[in-house]
Amino acid sequence: MKKVLVIVGPTAVGKTSFSIELAKQLNGEIISGDSIQVYRGLDIGSGKIKPDEMRDIPHYCIDILEPTDNYSVADFQLHAREKIDEITERNCLPMIVGGTGLYIKACVYDYVFEKQPDEYPELIKKYESMTNDDLVDYLKTFDNEQAMSIHPNNRKRLIRACLIYDTTSITKSEIIANQEHKPIVDAFILGCTLPRDVLYERINQRVEKMVNDGLEQEVQTLIKNGVKFTDQAMQGIGYREWQGYFNKTVSLQETIEEIQKHSRQFAKRQYTWFNNQTPIHWVDMNDEDSIKKTKELIENWRNKSE
Structure with missing residues (x-):
């Protein structure tokens, strides 16, 4: 090193x-x-x-x-x-x-730092059209661990978890697991x-x-x-x-x-x-x-x- x-x-x-x-x-x-x-x-x-x-x-x-x-x-x-x-x-x-x-x-x-939502206006527009329950359901399709751990009312964290996957094809759970x-x-x-x-x-x-x-x-x-x-x-x-x-x-x-x-x-x-x-x-x-x-x-x- x-x-x-x-x-x-x-x-x-x-x-x-x-x-x-x-x-x-x-x-x-x-x-x-x-x-x-x-x-x-x-x-x-x-x-x-x-x-x-x-x-x-x-x-x-x-x-x-x-x-x-x-x-x-x-x-x-x-x-x-x-x-x-x-x-x-x-x-x-x-x-x-x-x-x-x-x-x-x-x-x-x-x-490893998360992407900032304001860098992706099109994705934010997509998330804004979704309810909190919609975000949870969407998150479950690729990162059930985060979907279960984030409170349904914590919209900011739900969006960030979705954003990570939508911009990197890597889930937040995978990032946490690999970040020692x-x-x-x-x-x-x-x-x-x-x-x-x-x-x-x-x-x-x-x-x-x-x-x-x-x-x-x-x-x-x-x-x-x-x-x-x-x-x-x-x-x-x-x-x-x-x-x-x-x-x-x-x-x-x-x-x-x-x-x-x-x-x-x-x-x-x-x-x-x-x-x-x-x-x-x-x-x-x-x-x-x-x-x-x-x-x-x-x-x-x-x-x-x-």
Whole structure:
């Protein structure tokens, strides 16, 4: 299997500089695993790496969409896997760096995503002419297991199960049976961490620096350019909290404190998610010996025979 180095961790932990250092040493190229950094113009609030900080390391999945576009985990899976293939063909090491857990797992494990109904208007027109009972009866003709497990009133799930078969000739039950959530690449997942009190203080300082660097003006520019707080891009931490401020219902200080609070809460959820969902190797970014040992582990993994 292709080897992929994955570096995850909460904001302000220091994973960006660490990933650049490792990329230099390991001949790596970096795929951003961040769900907000794909959008152009959302730079400060997403902690997007600046061109001069990249140190000539190629970066992908950054600045590829307009702020009004939608982007799904299935889209990331497709883009990231394409880049993994391209980077590997160049005899370089693909490195996914970010903090969006589901993005990471969907890329390195055998996740299969359902088709979106709005991609098939003719089929949707067909389903709309059918009652829920009709959908159940139709589903029974090719996927009785799903027909029995989906509640007859859950029209959305019934349509999705029908759509899968009508567009792929494969039943949802077959997809579930074959989808074992096993890795499709040889991934070494490295988690950057800090003592919780140190991390939280760094998060607070990071948010204050973002505001000093012009985060308010960045959000204001996005709004002037037609971006709405209901757009997917603006749902990220660091952006959604500004809605009350621009509606003049909360103060600037309250907005800053909300971003800090949500960032700390998200960091806590990230630790829980990665511990429960992945075979992760944590490294304390304040411990030089730990970092050195981690680099040795990475080298051993990379040099391991297939």
